[in-house]
Amino acid sequence: MIKKILFAVMFITAQLSAQDYYFKKYHPFDPDVPSPEEFLGYGIGEHHTRxxxxxxxxxxLAEVSNRASIHQYGKTHEGRKLVILTVTDPNNLANLSSIKEKHLAFTDPNQNVSNYGVVPIFINLGYNVHGNEPSSSEAALLTAxxxxxxxxxxxxxxxxxxxxxxDPTINPDGRDRHTQWANTYQGNPLVADPQDAEHNEYWPRGRTNHxxxxxxxxxxxxxxxxxxGKLAWYHEWYPNVVTDFHEMGTQSSYFFEPMKDNGSLNPIMPKENYVDLNNLFGEYFAKSLDSIGSFYFTKEVFDGTYPGYGxxxxDLQGGLGLLFEQASSRGHKQKTAFGEITFPFTIRNQYVSSMATVKAAVxxxxxxxxxxxxxxxxxxxxxxxxxxxxxxxxDFYDQNRVKAFIDKLLLHKVDVYRSGDGFVVPTDQPQYRMVQTFFETYDKYRDSVYYDASAWxxxxxxxxxxxxxxNLNLGEKVTDLNGLVEVTPxxxxxxxxxxxxDDYNAVAALNHLQSNGLVLSSSFKPFMAKTTEGNKSFNYGALVVPVSLQKKDADEIYSLVKQAQQKFKVSMFAVDTGYNIKGIDLGSRYVSPLTxxxxxxxxxxxxxxxxxxEVWHLLDTRVHMPITKIPMRNFNRADLDKYNTLVMVSGRYSWSENQLKKIKDWVSKGNxxxxxxxxxxxxxxxxxxxxxxxxxxxxSTKTVERKPYVDAPENIGKEEVGGVILKVDLDTTHPLAFGYRDQTIPVYKNNSVWLAPSKNEYATVAKYANNPHIDGFITEKNMETYLKPAASLIVSKLGGGRVVMFADNPNFRGSWYGTNRLFLNALFLGDKIRVPE
Incomplete structure (x- = not known):
């Protein structure tokens, strides 16, 4: 028996010693709890872990330890589990519900509790939001x-x-995409050459999700x-400290907060957060990294102005968000100016910072x-x-867009009430700062160079x-999305x-009916029809489903129409005559069948x-329409004649004359x-x-002003358009603007593409307004020289076809419901645009 125990101790010691590079200072360990190396069959850092x-x-760990429990808070697009392991003293774990109640009392402004030192502090260690920044998930295993x-x-x-x-992996789909790549190309011995395939992922790389x-x-x-899923979990627990672990360029070192100053003139987060608490925690991180000889920097970059980072x-929820950036090995080992950086080295820095976070919080x-x-x-x-x-x-005309907006408010626990025929969000609520984030706009800033958007x-x-x-007139509180969209069957x-x-979901209904074999028409002029529900006015773009002209019988058509209405909650009306009360009739040449x-x-x-x-997501998740994704490497052999619409998003298109001719010829055919x-x-x-x-x-005659070299990054950077919200004047009679009632709408600009209005007087669909600024930073030079004279959306004739050119991204981050319709109209109505000569 003694020999068996001795053997077990020696075995466990041997297992641990291989990984003492990370956690030597935390011995002794419980032999009944398997180490990551023992469980995985390899040491942390030897491979990338799926x-x-x-x-x-x-x-x-949750099975064998009385300190831990595991909870699944969601699934990814590809079906991978999103989990959180909760670790605490066994007594705390057994009474977690009671502790949670005491913890949440501090988030209720109507309570006056003062047991600050009694309730355990809640710490959320979040890892690997960018899939190809993998060191932090490995550190999560060591921390757990x-x-x-x-x-x-x-x-x-x-x-x-x-x-x-x-939370070991916030982006599992992206992580596994990168893990597969890194392990596939891992050499034995390891290859440190930066040009090796292991260090150079193929597009789209693992940074992003599905x-x-x-x-x-x-x-x-x-x-x-x-x-x-994470937001739902967050608003259940309101952790006091949240980490956000990342990686950056291989030639760098390590970054932790405090960050660069917030770019807002008067940040809505308390100064105590980004000055006092960040500096307090920063001392812990510096001490822990000093102890292992790691170099680092703070304050220079990575401003936290945009409120949508991890x-x-x-910081807008009463917690302290903490950013960490580790120089990446982009694989298992890579050469740098200081020698070599290894995967284990990057993991250790993240692990040390994880434990320092826990220490500082406690x-x-x-x-x-x-x-x-x-x-x-x-x-x-x-x-x-x-x-x-x-x-x-x-919005009287678009209930589904209003519903989507309210969904976003409720997701962030913002109180919304019905008020007359609309809705109201009071400022007097615990989520006041989120109310500010949703509705306030700014034109004055402390800084001019942003890590991300300056408008949100x-x-x-x-x-x-x-x-x-x-003055508020609060009616019933909106607690869920039920009943927000009501349509008469x-x-x-x-x-x-x-x-x-007019409704946001009308395009999805159109696609549903087309994909089920019906031919629909679009009205290019308004009219008033006598429907079975009474007289009804219809705007530009109203869709018409003629019954007698279809290949299906009336019962099949009715079944499909009902199905589309029930699925997408769009207003639909039956008519018994094509003779309208006002405007064009249903058989008019201005009612054109759609392809x-x-x-x-x-x-x-x-x-x-x-x-x-963003295009793929929009069509997949909201329109339910397939789109063929053609890799650039296959372009030469791709048969474009199978398609009537081709989308080209921002990019570097280095094409030969033959490739350019292929595009021109295809568009000229009427596409x-x-x-x-x-x-x-x-x-x-x-x-x-x-x-x-x-x-x-x-x-050329203007004298160039001499400036200090050190100011170059700031001076050049401020001329970049990092993200600003602008007003455009919209031609609502144009097919690309069908579904819009207002001639002025907001757009999002985060590039320096300045389109001159078309010489054709009918081809400029959207032009920036005379006073275009709504929200965000833009220099006076960009505003006066480029923006005010420019167009946001134009259509240009090419042979028998047309090119629809967006200067701005209408689908930015999957969130621009206000401009999605412009893009969708280009897809569904593009071939109906006749650009006059």
Missing amino acids: HDLIVAYLTK YTLTASNHPEVLNYLKNGVIMI YWFDLNRDWLLGINPESR SSYP ENKETLRKYQQKFFKSALSNAAKGRIKGYSFK SVANFYNMKYRPVN VKKSDYAYIIDY EPKAAMLIGDGVSSYEAG TLITIGRASKWAIDKKLVKEKLIAEEKD
Whole structure:
């Protein structure tokens, strides 16, 4: 027996010693809890660990340790589990519901609890939101093992005074895409040459999720299931500290907060957060990294101005969000200016920072508790000081867009009430700062160079007509989405059905009916019809389903129409005559039959995976329409004649003359090319169309002013358009603008593509307004020289076809419900655009 015990101890010691590079200081470990190396069969850092193995290991820890429990909070687009391992003292774990109740009391501004040092602090360690920044998920395994197995007095103190919630992989789909790549090309011996395939992933790379979205920009927008699941979890627990672990360029070192100053003139997050708490925690991180000889930097970059990061969203929820950036090995080992950087080295820095975060949170739990309580109480006091008492909004014509906007408000626990025929959001609520984020706009800033967007007023994303109110008329509180869209069931007709095209979901209904074999027409002029529900006025674009002209019988047609209405909640009407009360009749030449779109999109090296993913996501998840994704490497042999619409998003299209001719010939046959952002600039530069860009006139006689070299990055950077919301004047009679009632709508600009208005007086669909600024930073030079004279959307004739050119991205981050319709109209109505000579 003694020999067996001795053998077991020696075996365990041998297992641990191989990984002592990471956690030597936390011995002794419980031999009944398997180390990551023992469970996986290889040491952390020797390979990239698949997400299913990460989940399996954390599940094993929850099975064998009385300190841990595991919870699934969602699934990814590809069906991978999103999990959180909660680790704390066994007594805390057994009474977690009670502790949670006491913890949440600090988030209720109407309670006055003062047991700051009694309730364990809640810490959320979040890892790997960018899939090809993999070191942090490996560090998550080491952290989970340390907290569940170590019997070191320091760790036991953490468990007694903290509840640590480990989210090992926020982006499992992207991580596994990168893991597969890195392990596939891993050499033996390892290849450190930066040019090796292991260090150079193929497009779209593993940074993004299934639809190529950057999930670190999705906390505010909540488009993807990964983010929605995490937000639901977040608002159940309100952790005091949240980590956000990343990687950056191989030649760098290590970054931790404090960040560069917030770019907002008056940030809505308390100064105590981004000054006092960040500096307090920064001292812990510096000490821990100093102890292992790692170099680092702070304050220079990575501003937290945009509220949708994993490191900034918690700052608007009474917590402390913490960003970490580790120089990446982009594989298992890579050469740098200082020698070689290895995967284990990157993992150790992330692990050390994880444990330092726990230490800092536990040792300052009273400070963090007081801060969280003060945060939510100040929300009410700040709201009380303001003249604005709420924001009202409504849209009579587009209930589904309003519903989508309310869904976003409810996702962030913002209180919404019915008020008359619309809705109102009061400022007097715990989520006052989120109300500010949704509705407030700014034109003055402290800084001019941003790591990301400088504009994010979400109401403008949805083209929501809202206004501040000083007197509230609160009706029923909206608690869910039920009943927000009400449509009268369509009655059966043997003549025709008319579908209101003003609703956001009308395009999805159109696609549903077309894909089921029906031919629909679009009205190019308004009219008033006598429907079975009474007289009804219809706007540009109203869809007509003629019954007698279909290949299906009246009963089949009615069944499909009802099905589309029930699925998409769009207003539909039956009519018994084509003779209208006002305007054109249903048999008019202005009621044109629509061709079902057969769409393709170019993807691959040189193409913006973000913009391509936004198109794919829009069509997949909201329109339910397939789009063929053609890799650039296959372009030469692709048969474009199978399609009537081709999408080109921003990118570098380095094509030969023959390839360019292939595009020209295809469009000239009567097809539609849709270009977005830099692809529109490309179309002009390559003389695909007879349009022009606005360029600054160079004055060769002007004396160049000498400036300090050190200021170059700031001076050059501020001229970039990082993200601004602007007003455009829209021609609502144009097919691309069908479904819009307002001639002025917001658009999002994050590029320097300046389209000159077309020389054809009928081809400029959207032009920037005379006073275009709504929200965000833009220099006076960009505003006056480029923006004000420019167009946002033009159509140019090419042979028998046309090129629809967007200067701005109408599908930005899957959130621009207000401009999605412009893009969808280009897909479904593009071939009906006749550009007059």
